[in-house]
Amino acid sequence: MLHHRSLMQLHDSLKSGEFSSLELTTHYLNRIKQLDGTLNSIITVSEDIALEQAKEADQRIADGKASALTGLPILHKDIFCTKGIKTSCGSRMLDNFVSPYNAFVVQQCQEAGMVMLGKSNMDEFAMGSSNENSFYGPVHNPWALNNIPGGSSGGSAAAVAARLTPIATGTDTGGSIRQPAALCGITGLKPSYGRVSRYGMIAYASSLDQAGPMAQSAEDCAMLLQTMAGHDPRDSTCSKQKVPDYLASLGESIKGKRIGLPKEYFSEHLDSHIADTIHAVAKQLESLGATLHEVSLPNTCIAPPAYYVLAPAECSANLARFDGVRFGYRCEDPKDLNDLYERSRSEGFGPEVKRRILTGTYVLSSGYYDAYYLKAQAIKQSITEGFLSVFNNNIDCLLTPTAPSTAFPLGNKVDDPIAMYLSDIYTIAVNLAGLPALSMPAGFDHAGLPIGAQLIGPHWSEAMLLNVAHQYQKTTDWHQQIPDFADSINT
Amino acid sequence: MTIPNDTIDHIARLSHLKLSDQDKIRLAKNLGNIITFIDQVNAYEIPNPQASHTQEASQPLRPDEPFRSDLERDLIQQNAPAAEEGLYLVPDVIETSSE
Numbered sequence: 323m324l325h326h327r328s329l330m331q332l333h334d335s336l337k338s339g340e341f342s343s344l345e346l347t348t349h350y351l352n353r354i355k356q357l358d359g360t361l362n363s364i365i366t367v368s369e370d371i372a373l374e375q376a377k378e379a380d381q382r383i384a385d386g387k388a389s390a391l392t393g394l395p396i397l398h399k400d401i402f403c404t405k406g407i408k409t410s411c412g413s414r415m416l417d418n419f420v421s422p423y424n425a426f427v428v429q430q431c432q433e434a435g436m437v438m439l440g441k442s443n444m445d446e447f448a449m450g451s452s453n454e455n456s457f458y459g460p461v462h463n464p465w466a467l468n469n470i471p472g473g474s475s476g477g478s479a480a481a482v483a484a485r486l487t488p489i490a491t492g493t494d495t496g497g498s499i500r501q502p503a504a505l506c507g508i509t510g511l512k513p514s515y516g517r518v519s520r521y522g523m524i525a526y527a528s529s530l531d532q533a534g535p536m537a538q539s540a541e542d543c544a545m546l547l548q549t550m551a552g553h554d555p556r557d558s559t560c561s562k563q564k565v566p567d568y569l570a571s572l573g574e575s576i577k578g579k580r581i582g583l584p585k586e587y588f589s590e591h592l593d594s595h596i597a598d599t600i601h602a603v604a605k606q607l608e609s610l611g612a613t614l615h616e617v618s619l620p621n622t623c624i625a626p627p628a629y630y631v632l633a634p635a636e637c638s639a640n641l642a643r644f645d646g647v648r649f650g651y652r653c654e655d656p657k658d659l660n661d662l663y664e665r666s667r668s669e670g671f672g673p674e675v676k677r678r679i680l681t682g683t684y685v686l687s688s689g690y691y692d693a694y695y696l697k698a699q700a701i702k703q704s705i706t707e708g709f710l711s712v713f714n715n716n717i718d719c720l721l722t723p724t725a726p727s728t729a730f731p732l733g734n735k736v737d738d739p740i741a742m743y744l745s746d747i748y749t750i751a752v753n754l755a756g757l758p759a760l761s762m763p764a765g766f767d768h769a770g771l772p773i774g775a776q777l778i779g780p781h782w783s784e785a786m787l788l789n790v791a792h793q794y795q796k797t798t799d800w801h802q803q804i805p806d807f808a809d810s811i812n813t
Numbered sequence: 814m815t816i817p818n819d820t821i822d823h824i825a826r827l828s829h830l831k832l833s834d835q836d837k838i839r840l841a842k843n844l845g846n847i848i849t850f851i852d853q854v855n856a857y858e859i860p861n862p863q864a865s866h867t868q869e870a871s872q873p874l875r876p877d878e879p880f881r882s883d884l885e886r887d888l889i890q891q892n893a894p895a896a897e898e899g900l901y902l903v904p905d906v907i908e909t910s911s912e
Contacts (some may be wrong), residue, residue: 422888454869559875627853638828645829647901652894660908664831673839676830680821680840681847683828692856739843740850 323471324349325485326804327393329542332488333421336383336393343383343393347376348435349393349813354439354486356811363471363481365400365459367440368406375437382435390485391549392435397487399478400441401448402428402533403522411524412474415644415651415670427533428552429492429745430753433451434549439487443477446672447641448498448526450474451745452735453760455674460732463506464805471744472502478536479506485808489546493523495530496629497725497749500761503536504724504774505557507763509791510536511543515756518547521553528559530629530753539801540762540791547784563782572792578613578624579790582717586622587748591627591789596723596773599765603775603794604721610793617712617720621705622760625751628705630743631685631698632754637675638682644670706755713780719790724749724761724774743760752778760787763800772803814845 324346325336337342337384351369352393356365372395379393401735403421405428424432432437445455453461453476463471464484471480475492478500482490492499494512503510511534518533525531535546550566583604588597618735646652646666653669656662671679687692712720726747735742752759764775779787795801821840825832832840885897894904 419892422891423886442831542846553873555873598836621859624853624857625856630847631854633849636851642829646894647903649889649892650894656904658904660829662904663829667829668831671830676828676832676836677840678841679828679830680844681825681851683824684820684848685851687827694851697857698851698854700859701854701857740846743850 323809324521325353325808328490328538329488329545332394333390337388338495338538341377343376344373346393347372347395347439350439350487352813353811356740356813357484357486357807360467361462361464361480361484361486363413363443363477363484364397364440365410365443365477368407368438368678371407372437372439374783379435379437383798389434390545391431393437394489394728395437395439396431397439397442397481397490398428398431399444399490399492401444401493402491403524404428404438404441407441409441409524411448412446412458413675413783414457414670414686417457417651421522425599426484426556427550428522431548439761442475442481445474445476447524447637448474448493448495449674449678449706451497451742453477453502453593454732455672457672462732462806463729465507466471466729467807469486469771470505472505472725472729475536476502478532479503479508479510481782482506482508482536482538482593482605483805483808485804489535489542491533491550492536492537492609493531493533493567494753495526495633497698497746497751499534499536500749500776501725501746503761505772507772507800507803507805508536509539509548509760509762510534510542511760511783512752512758513547513551515562516559517550517758517784518550519560519784521554521556525640527633528640529636530633531574532753539574539795540760540788541569541795542574543760544761544788544792547788550600550770557714566785568785568788569600571789574789575605575611576790576793579607579718580614580615580716581607581612582615582617582712584617584619584622584712584720584722587722592723592728594713595767596726599773600721600723600775603764606794606798607790609789612667615717617717619708619712619751621701622710622751624701625705625754626747628698628701629750629754629813630681631694632702633688634678634682636682638679638686641671641675641679646670650667674739675755685809702754705751709751709755709757710780715733718779718785719787720778722776724776725749728769728771729766739743745754748776757781758784758787760791760793762794763803765800814849815842816848881899
């Protein structure tokens with residue numbers, strides 16, 4: 323079955339002429355038609371564009387001008403602007419928005435000859451950890467259809483897990499690539515802040531947002547990151563740091579790698595099955611020649627509250643642009659300009675977005691700024707120093723759980739924002755420190771739901787994280803497990 | 814913790830959000846819980862607190878040159894809820910006397 327193959331295998335098949343990009347693309351479009359009615363992982367399917375791009379890719383392959391990604395299908399999170407195709411960001415506010423330009427990430431994929439299947443579902447404006455905050459309805463987890471897929475890149479994660487696409491893009495502000503990757507049993511990488519341009523990626527919290535690949539394996543993530551990463555002058559925070567050859571270092575031995583296990587991530591509150599799973603990953607890495615070391619990150623517990631000051635503060639400013647005047651939703655019959663602003667925003671935004679705008683406005687309002695925002699910035703700095711001190715002490719990377727639980731039932735936490743916020747307890751500190759981190763499948767719980775293991779490295783260590791994950795995946799098969807749902811049809 | 818109504822009204826006004834009475838009841842509790850949660854930031858003690866934004870402190874510059882293209886404007890304004898001759902339309906902002 324074509325969709326069981328990795329991105330690398332599909333590339334080899336296209337190159338050898340076993341099938342064409344048009345046949346491959348048609349295969350995935352058929353799967354989407356048959357399965358996504360149940361999953362709801364895609365907001366817009368761009369069938370006409372996909373077929374057109376597939377034909378162009380086949381021509382490029384025939385002309386000998388193909389790159390590693392030419393002809394391979396991809397799904398973009400609906401946070402990336404796509405010229406001529408609706409970019410909704412999961413919101414009623416942008417339900418009618420057709421971007422006049424492409425995001426950097428979309429442009430890079432297009433130039434590489436990739437085929438865009440469509441735009442994936444997500445929590446509104448990337449605010450959420452369960453994908454229940456989308457204007458287009460919740461996404462279902464292919465491992466258990468009554469459960470959440472995680473969020474905010476839940477559509478991308480569910481679609482890759484159900485093999486509706488070989489690979490997808492996601493974005494991660496507090497865990498939005500890694501947590502859904504863990505809950506859907508796929509591999510997802512959040513690169514270092516500044517590694518991938520944010521141009522054309524709708525902003526939630528600009529100092530934390532970062533785009534990355536979501537795929538079946540570390541090797542597939544490496545292939546896509548190679549194209550996503552790089553300097554772009556249109557994002558002033560995008561780094562000029564040289565992009566290494568991510569595929570070249572995948573095969574290196576991890577013998578002698580020093581892996582830290584931060585004790586704060588393994589407290590008595592952690593689900594024992596998840597703890598056992600992560601310790602089994604540690605043992606596997608040890609058997610490959612790595613050494614294990616207990617380390618301490620004392621500021622870990624304060625990361626979620628600091629994040630929920632900084633991210634809403636930035637979102638309250640970033641989302642001020644949605645005012646019903648230049649683009650997006652406008653209310654009916656405004657009686658004056660103020661009424662236009664207030665009703666357009668109130669009717670256009672969903673409850674969680676409003677909650678975060680109000681929280682952000684509160685912490686930035688007169689009298690509260692120093693106590694919340696400045697203090698949270700200082701905590702952010704302190705968390706960064708904590709990580710750097712561990713890495714400077716000869717630790718190559720850290721191994722932790724990605725999420726405190728496996729996928730929970732839909733509706734379970736919708737009325738309790740704090741419980742929902744704590745779904746990202748193990749991922750948030752990484753964003754505050756601007757570090758790269760990867761989640762990879764590491765096992766299943768008693769109910770057969772996937773568990774993810776997180777690897778965290780120093781700034782710009784994506785190649786090392788992908789190398790460690792690839793070596794782990796060469797000797798395990800958790801990443802090759804496919805939910806029964808994916809094979810419930812005959813294509 | 815429950816947030817007083819006048820505080821909710823104040824931040825809703827600053828946020829340009831119109832809240833229904835039902836929204837306010839729900840938000841009073843939810844926002845109260847969120848603020849109790851983030852209050853941990855206030856109470857947390859760190860040695861030598863220093864605020865910092867990113868690990869790279871460069872500030873790239875570009876030439877300060879205007880970029881004008883009518884085609885681009887037209888394309889951009891295809892997303893406008895109401896536009897005419899290159900201008901965005903909004904309700905009257907200057908009050909007229911109704912003598």
